[in-house]
Amino acid sequence: MSNIADQGAKPAETRSAVVRQAAEWLVLLASPEASAADEAAFNAWVQADPAHRNAVVTMRGFVGKLSAVASDTSQRAVLQQALHKPASGRGWRNAVAAMLLLGAMLGSWQLLNPWSAMFADLSTETAEWKNEVLPDQSHLALASATAVDINFSAHERKLALLKGEILVDVAPDPERPFIVQTPHGTMRALGTRFVVTLTDSGTTLTMLHSKVEAKTEAQDQTRIVSAGEQVVLSAEHISTPVAIDTESVAAAWSAHQLMVQDQPMDQVLDKLWRYRRGIVMYRTADMEAMHVSALLPLDDTDRALQLLASSFPLRIRHLTPWLSWVEKVERPQSAARVSQAPAQGSSK
Incomplete structure (x- = not known):
């Protein structure tokens, strides 16, 4: 991936260029062809400039916008192809890259706004x-x-x-x-x-x-x-x-737990993103009907996702350590309701 690795920090480097590079890195690391050398080069790129690190972190914020983009039939087909054909090499990478960059363009304001937090x-x-x-x-x-x-x-x-x-x-x-x-x-x-x-x-x-x-x-x-x-x-x-x-909120904060009450699943997943190294992708339309009342561990977001999957008709696919896909699966109606914590709610 030398074409990315050679792109170090430059005085005139634009934000859009950094965003594009971060998207390309995330696509590469999520693909089967990623190597240890690619990961080392990525780490060097992140360390080269605080803007690079911030771009990777804030990338999580706009990936959720892809769920709205993917509601279009043709665009959803591209995303599904990218997710279900991980062995197709460069074609897989290009499909995901297209979706990432399209999401970046549609959500550019939301993506670039947090840059003020760098300093x-x-x-x-x-x-x-x-x-x-x-x-x-x-x-x-x-x-x-x-x-x-x-x-x-x-x-x-x-x-x-x-x-x-x-x-x-x-x-x-x-x-x-x-x-x-x-x-x-x-x-x-x-x-x-x-x-x-x-x-x-x-x-x-x-x-x-x-x-x-x-x-x-x-x-x-x-x-x-x-x-x-x-x-x-x-x-x-x-x-x-x-x-x-107030006591429950304070206790949840002290224990590093997320406490939610009757919130849509997509909002719960969005909250978990802030505590997770990597990207979680999903379709908003699949999640909105599921309402969650839960106490979830924020120091172990893998476990938090599994707790949600055990109580709702969800499947968690960890495509790489950096990329997870949450999808709705068919399950008997009774399986979508639980009577006690750690995760509970309903699916309509």
Whole structure:
């Protein structure tokens, strides 16, 4: 794969070129013809420039968009051919490459947006957790693939969540409000402990203690969110609060577990991606009807996927250590329901 390996970091290297190279690397590593030398060359390419590493990490975010692309009959046939003919060599690679690059073009904004996180003040890699004590003695916990900028002044304490998920335990300081900012709005702590999760579709605020004043980016809506409530912010709207069990949420965070309640399977798979080294692919149309209530291990995403497959009509195909395919299979209706954890739900 010398045509990729020779493409080191260049001052004028464009983001689109880096994205294309990352896609080509992932295709190569997912193919049967990948060798130990290719893997070594890939590792060297990743280490050559932080932008290369970030492109590989963020690649997981847009691959999910392929499920929408693959809803088209002709494009789905190409993807199915790529998945079911792994021995066809270059033709297999070209089919997957076409789908990857098509997904990159359709989801270019979503893909490139996280690049601002490259130079964050605090960050974690995939499957890494981190706990920090901030200058004001507040405690900040970062989940997997998270990036935060810190801006403390004499007048305020501000965190900018660039990607991922944080848990904040705010130290009191009446003279300096504590604010968490995301692209969707701001959350002003009123002496509190809370979790903030940033995704493409919105910012989720989960209150564990006391209160937060949430305000949309457009600043046309404000809401006080209290302990035991969860809301989702978009740039213009704050959802109606839903009740959450604060002790369960805190315990799940401490144990590195994903707790979901009646969520569509595609959303659950998306959440697992952030904790997994590699790519998970699926068809959204196959997953939306399956609703999950589960407690899943985030430090062992292979086990999490198998727990889902044991409770739902799913098959997990680990094509390579970097690429897994989740597909719906025919199963008796009764097999799609379970009565107790670790994974439970229904398939309609």
